[in-house]
Amino acid sequence: MLRKLLKAERMKLRRSPVWLAFILMPVIPAVLGTANYIYNQGILTKEWISLWTQHTLFTDYFFLPIMLGIYCSYLMRLEHGNNNWNKVFTMPVSRSSVFLAKLITAAIMLLLSMIWICVLFVISGYAAGLTNPPWLTIAKWCIFGTLGGMVTVAIQILISMNIKSFAQPVGIAFLGGLSGLVFLAKNLGHIWPYSLMSYGMNANAPQKIAESGGYGTFVIICAGYIALFTIIGNRIAVRRDIA
């Protein structure tokens, strides 16, 4: 059943502009971040790690949360429009699977974006004259960034399901990204849901994850949040009265 729902979600997204945005968006920090790195190599001396900070500086805190907010809003808007919830909930599928299918679709999109960000990062590194990319570290940033991002996705799907407006959930995602920055600055990045994505991808202070209990704790916290928001989302979907 879930597979069919995922297929339905994929069909709904066919020829949608969101794909284009997810391809184009990471190109901006890749080009401009690399240019900034090249012109400031006197200060940015940690090669690949310095380059990563330039690529992810604003992406993590502002633009990726906003993009995820837009993406989740778009996924839910398809149902909010034309009273589609009525049709969706009268289909012979469980309501909780509908929520889960949307969550998985958004998470796949996030994963693809992360992979694309990392591919662009490696290409940019070579273009900037760097050699020997730290593959394992890049993979860690990608995997843990995706895991942290899935927490944001779970919240945003939940919010977008309950707010019909397209713009307001995106505004909340923006405020969430901002709050994430504040929590990171207060060394509470590992417990605040909107900080987890930048925390997982954080190249500025990779030791922080180790200090806060290591990757195991990070995974448990992320999994806990994802489970929590999924359960809440499912319960709301199950009890929802459609108008």
Next chain:
Amino acid sequence: MISLFKCEFMKTRRRYVFMTAWAILAAFLAWIYPRHQSADLLRLGWMENLYELPLVNAIFMPLLSIIVSSRLCDIEHKGYMLKQLAVTEKRGKIYDAKLIYGLAIMMSCVMISWGMTIAFGYHVGYQGGVPIKLYLFYLLFTAVPTISVYLFQYTLSLCFKNQAIPFFVGAMGTFLGTFSMFLPQFPWLRRSLIWGYYGALSFVGLFGWTKENRYQYAHFDVIGIDWLSFIILVFVCVGMYLIGREIFKRKEL
């Protein structure tokens, strides 16, 4: 026109448009204010604001514009209201009324943030008096890029039923504009993007800052106002308004 404004007000009642805008503004204020604590920054506070705030504005104001414009235009798209409105009123007037209403929200945010910046300076006790002339320039150079960005977003939101498009375009523009401020080597980049004018019109530079002493021997100075960029931007605003209005008038509803 007054009835159209009234109509806009009625449509946005209980839609939390103002509240959303002011919530983002509150986050803006909460983000920028708790940082002025050290004695050096209290000494330099008034000028430091003029140096730092254009970057914060380059992130916040365009995103606020995207959200406000989308919120106001989506109301019409959802209920197929534009068609009905166009039957009773000239399209140009509808475009103007919605634009002015949205700009009023945006300008209220610009004015509040400006006023709060000064009030906060007095509250924490920045040394010396507020350089009011420079702060008026700052207000002007925040308001005009915000108007240009809002005009762009508003036209996109009004023309596209799918609000994801203006959101993505706006977010990418904001991203480019923010990054352009970190690349002084490419001044053309700031001037070629409406989102980059927050940086192009910033007029205060930081001198004497070092990693070791930080702000101890640092000072801020006016590095000159780029009036040419300002004039270009004003013309861009007028051009975008005329083009946007014309596009809306010819649009198939």
